[in-house]
Amino acid sequence: MFSTVVQLYRLLGRPALLDDRIVYNGACTAEIRECIVKCRSLAERFGQLVEADETNGNIEVEFYLPTSESGRFHLDFISFVRATPTLGKGKLPENFYVIEDDWSTTDGIENSSYDSVKACCDLIDGLCGLVAVADRKSSTFHENIFFALPADENRKPKTFVLETKVDESILSLNLRHVKLVKLLSSAHNEHKIHLEERKLIFSSAIADVIELAGEEAVFPFILKHWDEVLQKYWQNLQAYVHGFSFDKVRTELAKAELEYGTKLSSVLSDMAGKMLALPVSFGALVLLDKAVAPIEVMSIAVGVLMVTLIFCGVLWNQKLNIQRLDNSLNITFDLFDKRLNTYPGNLQRLLTNTRKEISSQRKFLVMTLWFFLVLAVLPTLMMIGMFSYKWMPQLICFLFDF
Incomplete structure (x- = not known):
């Protein structure tokens, strides 16, 4: 398991990596010895122990780290975001380790950067279920989500395409109420009253903010102005509820x-x-x-x-x-x-x-x-x-x- 690889790296004193390899030559402890035994029985997708020779209380270890979806080591969260383009599809790897933070997804400990990335992935997945049209096949690394603004007295109807391309700017964001989008798009709530109306109101709020983006990249602009999206949604929802009530x-x-x-x-x-x-x-x-x-x-x-x-x-x-x-x-x-x-x-x-x-x-x-x-x-x-x-x-x- 990936947690065993992380444990070995920590027991060896978190040495510098060489081409996705752990190379260690130093004192051997009982914990290191026990962890090496566990690493020998790991499946190949979690890494490969090439050498572990113990002599006179010292041990030489060479371990090839996993570089797949089963696990990966990253220098910092910026490197993680850049090396994981599938984040744009709302897919968050289950196992990875960040050296700078000495943090792993297997630790069970909260991390603010990870929470920001996870919130962004949840948002992308929720937005795809929120709208009527979303192209999820034409690109391997991002979604194409379509939003529309209806015509009114001052404008013609408009359609926007939201390309969910992510970059390291998501690490500094605090996306609030992402769970709301997930609830609106969840199939379990499809029979709730006024759900379709609420989905349309939220989509309209996003389209209103997209219209303000101008020449800026749309998805980062939406993430940066997410609070404004929420504010427009609540205002429009209250207007709808009051209108319905009246x-x-x-x-x-x-x-x-x-x-x-x-x-x-x-x-x-x-x-x-x-x-x-x-x-x-x-x-x-x-x-x-x-x-x-x-x-x-x-x-x-x-x-x-x-x-x-x-x-x-x-x-x-x-x-x-x-x-x-x-x-x-x-x-x-x-x-x-x-x-x-x-x-x-x-x-x-x-x-x-x-x-x-x-x-x-x-x-x-x-x-x-x-x-x-x-x-x-x-x-x-x-x-x-x-x-x-x-x-x-x-x-x-x-x-x-x-």
Whole structure:
């Protein structure tokens, strides 16, 4: 294993390398002896022990280091980045050792330079899954990722190609929230709500920053301005969420207004339909005026009184319906009023105008209700007046005679 090679190099005092070889001639310890035994059993891809002769407590060691994906030694992280072009494909070697830092991937210890390189590789891999079009085959050492800006009033639609060529500048970067890109591009999250919208918003944020690059190399420019990409993404996401939320409020508001208006209209229609029988009461007054026999007078009077009572009952029931609709509407608008300050100005004005229009419609309906109530009671009042001046004496005589 590669950790055994690193252990041997450290036990030998980290000697200078000669053409990817460890050459050592010096004292031999039990640890060195034990490590050499382990190296003899290593697979060839992890290096090759050519010579290990021990004489009088000294040992001569010659070990050819691995120079493949199985492991590699590098002078420093700059040499590592330059010698590993596959970083542009988002592929990070599993085993390597950096002499300057005396650090290996097998140590299990954090290293800031390694973290920067790993973040860059994760970002490249995430960006490929984020966009709809990515050319991953035409180049061996980098990806071609396509980003697009839609047209608006001030510009035509644009398409950008992001070539993920890396250099040693990635070592000084601190890429934040790379995990976010990985989550957006992960197949495990493909069924989450609004995922596609969030991916498009992030892609648009990257395209906005690419547009500012000018003649600079695009990928290093994006890495350098990664915080700006994140800022644009959060701003656009908030605008989208608020817009979605406000559209929902508008829909609910329109629905509440339509439903309340429809029910008020149905109350008016129902009331108007029943009030069509009201002229019968006034017609009965004409018959009452022409009636001679006391039995005719009593019959018509009772009929007029019954019609008045029925109309008053109908109108009272409609008043209860209006009150019930008011309670339902108030509950709905109370929910809107609690969040009124969080809505944009146009939505606040829409809510205020809606309340005014509904209030106007309600006032008109109440006035109509009182008007019909007066009309419903008027025949009875007129009948009472007629009784007082015309038939009361006759009715009294009739009752005494009876």
